[in-house]
Amino acid sequence: MTYRTAAEIGRTERGPRPLPDLGTQRSVAGLASADTVLDNGLRVVAVHQPTVPMVEVRLRIPFAGADRKHSAIAEVLAETILTGTERRDRVAMDTDLALVGGELGAGVDPERLSVGGNALASGFDTLLDVLADALTGAAYRDDEVAGERARLVERIAVARSQPSVIAREALQRHRYGDHPYTRETPEAADVATVTVDEVRALHRSGVLPRGSVLVFVGDVEPDAAIAKIAAALSGWTSDATAAELPDLPAVTGGDVLFVPRPGAVQSQLRLSAQAIARTDPRYPALQLANLVYGGFFSSRLVENIREDKGYTYHARSSFEFTRGGATLLVDADTASDVTAPALLEMRYELGRLGVVPPTAEEVETVRQYAIGSLLISTASQTGLASQLGALIPLGLGPEWLIEHPTRLAAVTNTEVAEAALEFFAPTRFTGVVVGDAVQLPSLRALGGVTE
């Protein structure tokens, strides 16, 4: 067989063809939803999305603690809250859920305890019964706590060997010092000393309905879903209110901290600056400015350091939201020997976004991308549940999702340029670089790097 050359393959007799225009977009039907606060203080938001015969629940409990050991106890609690109750042992919990195609999981971060799961819609009652059982009757048996504590110690060792976790911890300390928000992964030594009594006490004082929110999305009418949820969780009561994390200090710009990781073949670059909450009127413009910078594939940063220079597989800029505000986070992992060149380009693009603002074409591209990707990500039950699970604890509801395309459509080029100039100024950023110390001389030469 004979083959064509690459050049022959790349052209046809007819030549290049014009790109077809877009058709007319049908708008989305509104979401049927209900939003209420139960007698026990739990806010419930239920959305009817019958695309598949499933139900999704996301419970978000503010779960902050000032004590140094809080994150260790909270991690053990999250690992054991679903391992048995007065009524069910661990295997019975899993069996009851499995028989209705269900699953429940729990996780914790410095801000909140999250319990989430799903089941066939026909098993909604069972899912709620198991959830309520855990919230009101988690047993924290000695052997389950001991077993999970030991596994957690090992998992923390695995996590701390990941370069992404090393970079994250360094960034948190560099941005926020010793604020409780930085304690995302507890110390293994602290976890090893957590007692059953401490876990039970934290459950009593911290796993509270008042101030928490439960998001429901699925193939059940919202009012009926709320009635079932209210009935199932009626025994979960307390007069106390779940603990919110204290406000974070604003991130201030400064030197990038170099963190040595001997022998690393890749470096982790993380830059961050203070941003604004979604409720700020400038947010939609800043969202678009961030997309142009590094928020999607066709961004200036990705086209520069990946598609032009090949420094990285993955580069991105995104928002991190907390209850009180938001930050911008730029991250890329690059080959060791291009660490300094990559940092140079990241800073260059930060400065360029303000002084050479996004063109009308760039703004239109990111506007369509923002609107379209929101449409796609909320078209599935899991996507919608995740979006709402993130938004509602921040004080926003389904209406924010529904109205956001209109807000994006109204943003002007000038507003994007203003947001870029104000928020992407390189001097507003701080950050960390994790990598082999061989890279230090060239980083030092760039300046704005501390050790």
Added chain:
Amino acid sequence: MLGNELTRFTLANGLRVVLAPDPTAPVVGVSVHYDVGFRSEPEGRTGFAHLFEHLMFQGSESLEKLAHFRHVQSAGGTFNGSTHPDYTDYFEVLPAAALERALFLEADRMRAPKITEENLRNQIDVVKEEIRLNVLNRPYGGFPWILLPPVLYRTFPNAHNGYGDFTELEQANLDDCAQFFDTYYAPANAVLTVAGDIELTRTRDLIEKHFGDVPARPAPTLPSFSEPPPAGQLEDTHLDPHAPLPALAIGYRMPDPIHDLDGYLANLVLASVLAEGDGSRLQQRLVLREPLVTDINAGCGLFGPFEARDPDTFTITAVHSPEVTGARVLAAVDEELDKLAATPPSDQELAKVTARWVAGLHREHDRIVSRTLALGSFELLYGDPSLVYTLTDRLAAATPEAVSAAAKALRPDARAVLTVAPAGGNK
């Protein structure tokens, strides 16, 4: 259920098409599956199928470099591609108004991709960064999908590293690219799938308009990758400079996914009986009761089921503390397999597995990207996309005896055991 009505047809150039209308949301998924994966890449060119996937995004006759990404994203869409053992897929999910644009983009690169030396060099660098990120610079990188096959298999297609060796990636040249494209990227070797908010007649017309004049080329003969099963327990150790804890991967051969689907599905059920959820056999014993391991998993396929033709791999992986020997973990796994081989699982165990599979497939196919890709891969591998919707019935039909027989076939004297040993401490 909505979206279950499938339309299939084949264009004159051999391109197979699957249409799955579903008006629930005004979005569409478009995918193209090519019948070539990393098992087909030439010796001396490991990683080439995946590198070539990257190159298919680098421009075509009507599209400059970067244009593909911009046109998808400026229409509000998302895109990606991925390389599997036996196929490579490309896809877009977009607001429904952008359907014709997505068809145009896929047709243009199927007809005339523009592969240049500059883009080849750039994407070799990008792929090397991808490998550093996912394999070289992290604990358990490539575990088990790169590390286990060379222990279990002897022949190049089955045993080699699909991400590729850096020196071989660097040797890739434009002639390799041209030959690979002409051989494997013929329309007769591909499946186009369109799912979502589409109108059938118009979609057919648009597909004919954009793909109809992609010149026909013969599809390559489907290769056989079959090789004899191992005649003993094959062992190897991998030193991982980043791993804090030892790990173990056990690999077994399993029934032909295509020609013995029910046998394959019995293994899928077996994997869930063994390791899915706290009530499963290995979780109960090895994680909760004894406890010997930190994590244990069992599954079909090195990336999941339905990604490969024969031979495919049944895997059990575990991460364990240094105080526990790999031999102890192996012995406990063998005991549990022996129990299942001697006494079939209970009806309740199978009912749990079935309900979780039904729920899991509902959730997966609720995302249009997953549904589109599943329809395309089942058309490609099985010639039957409707299997996507009947799979749960077939799974539910697996008998306790069939699952027991599957456990019996996972023999210690015909398997691979890979040990990952921490080397170098926690950096």
